[in-house]
Amino acid sequence: MIDFTLSERDRAQLERTRAAALICRKYARYHDENEGDFPPDELPEAAEFYANQTPLPDASDDDTAPPVMMALQSIGQFWGDYSVRLKRTGGGGLGNAALSAAGTPEQQEKWQHLVLSMAITEPGCGSDPSRVSTTAVLDGDEWVLNGEKIFVTTGIRAEGVVLWATIDKSAGRAGIKSFLVEKGTPGFEVPHKEKKLGIRADDTACYVFKDCRIPRENLLGLDETIPKKSSGGFRGVMKTFNMTRPMTAAMGLGLAKAALDFTRDELEKAGVELEYGSALGAQSAVAERFMRLEALYEASELTTLQCTWMAGQGLPNNMESSVCKAHAGSAVRAITQGCVELLGPMGISREHLLEKWMRDCRITDIYEGTGEIQRLIIARGLFDYTRADLK
Numbered sequence: 001m002i003d004f005t006l007s008e009r010d011r012a013q014l015e016r017t018r019a020a021a022l023i024c025r026k027y028a029r030y031h032d033e034n035e036g037d038f039p040p041d042e043l044p045e046a047a048e049f050y051a052n053q054t055p056l057p058d059a060s061d062d063d064t065a066p067p068v069m070m071a072l073q074s075i076g077q078f079w080g081d082y083s084v085r086l087k088r089t090g091g092g093g094l095g096n097a098a099l100s101a102a103g104t105p106e107q108q109e110k111w112q113h114l115v116l117s118m119a120i121t122e123p124g125c126g127s128d129p130s131r132v133s134t135t136a137v138l139d140g141d142e143w144v145l146n147g148e149k150i151f152v153t154t155g156i157r158a159e160g161v162v163l164w165a166t167i168d169k170s171a172g173r174a175g176i177k178s179f180l181v182e183k184g185t186p187g188f189e190v191p192h193k194e195k196k197l198g199i200r201a202d203d204t205a206c207y208v209f210k211d212c213r214i215p216r217e218n219l220l221g222l223d224e225t226i227p228k229k230s231s232g233g234f235r236g237v238m239k240t241f242n243m244t245r246p247m248t249a250a251m252g253l254g255l256a257k258a259a260l261d262f263t264r265d266e267l268e269k270a271g272v273e274l275e276y277g278s279a280l281g282a283q284s285a286v287a288e289r290f291m292r293l294e295a296l297y298e299a300s301e302l303t304t305l306q307c308t309w310m311a312g313q314g315l316p317n318n319m320e321s322s323v324c325k326a327h328a329g330s331a332v333r334a335i336t337q338g339c340v341e342l343l344g345p346m347g348i349s350r351e352h353l354l355e356k357w358m359r360d361c362r363i364t365d366i367y368e369g370t371g372e373i374q375r376l377i378i379a380r381g382l383f384d385y386t387r388a389d390l391k
């Protein structure tokens with residue numbers, strides 16, 4: 001049976017996450033308005049915060065499984081701000097997750113300490129990654145890379161990238177491999193940074209590869225001489241998404257929770273009574289609408305936790321990761337927009353963060369596969385449709 005009861009240690013950990021998130025929130029507006037000025041690796045309050053921490057209770061058998069805790073901590077962290085962190089440690093980019101999923105133990109040891117972005121999307125390839133047209137051609141002991149990548153999250157801050165390129169266009173998906181390219185490699189340029197609607201404290205860049213040469217061993221996974229079994233191939237790296245999709249859902253849920261908490265406080269200050277336990281029909285129209293948003297949040301959070309719980313049990317969660325991502329993608333938009341509407345002018349004022357949370361959460365339904373693409377994956381999982389059936 002799934003049980004999300006938190007142990008004493010879990011609760012202490014989440015309280016710590018929330019306390020750190022509140023500090024980060026103080027910097028949220030600054031980074032939203034100064035898009036080019038990225039958060040420092042350590043906020044001024046970080047040292048004092050960590051020095052004043054009491055030790056966590058000892059680990060016990062009752063502790064929540066690590067993937068579930070990761071999701072809960074993401075919700076707590078993003079409740080503070082989408083991108084600002086008290087202290088940034090080590091990797092943490094999407095490329096790091098790809099390296100964990102597809103790299104050999106030697107490759108992981110060599111590069112996991114770097115911040116790694118992940119570059120799949122190209123001007124002509126987004127939802128259908130099998131259309132990647134960046135090429136990798138073996139020349140002696142080196143791969144020669146040519147192509148363009150767009151919308152690379154953390155593209156500026158990253159120290160390297162996990163890059164998708166094809167070694168044989170005629171082979172379709174089987175020809176697509178992932179490569180580790182370190183910043184500073186000749187032929188690897190970062191010509192452009194995006195200006196965005198939301199998540200502005202996170203940089204998003206464009207990459208160009210012009211006759212960029214990397215060592216042969218930078219192909220992730222096994223060697224390319226047995227391409228179909230290479231874990232760095234299409235299937236190997238797609239596995240990354242089974243964990244990153246619920247985390248993306250959790251990130252959006254953190255914002256939605258922040259919006260709900262703010263709105264609840266403001267409604268209560270305005271004298272709106274939320275009578276939990278009474279029927280929805282017995283509530284005022286405002287209270288009823290707000291409670292429906294809360295219910296939507298709970299459904300989405302539970303769907304996400306179920307998916308991470310399955311990961312913790314070693315159960316296949318490909319379809320569930322799409323279910324929670326698709327659900328959260330639309331739920332967090334409905335929740336934040338609903339909160340903005342409930343609070344009227346206060347909802348869109350830059351005096352408060354609610355309008356920013358509404359902008360920030362839009363990404364939940366775009367990257368890591370749009371809502372429409374998640375629904376295609378779900379349909380395949382539920383009804384045994386093939387990729388060709390749903391083209």
Ligand SMILES: Cc1cc2nc3c(=O)[nH]c(=O)nc-3n(C[C@H](O)[C@H](O)[C@H](O)COP(=O)(O)OP(=O)(O)OC[C@H]3O[C@@H](n4cnc5c(N)ncnc54)[C@H](O)[C@@H]3O)c2cc1C
Nearest residue numbers: 118119120121125126127151152153366367368369370372
């Ligand atoms: C801020 C930001 C950060 C990003 N970070 C990264 C990153 O780090 N790395 C990376 O590789 N990419 C990243 N992306 C790219 C993101 O993954 C793509 O934008 C996304 O996959 C959609 O691709 P696209 O923009 O090319 O849209 P398209 O694929 O052109 O789709 C356009 C619309 O058509 C819909 N659609 C497409 N195909 C179908 C279909 N078969 N059935 C029904 N509807 C369909 C889509 O849902 C969408 O609404 C980022 C994007 C943004 C905005």
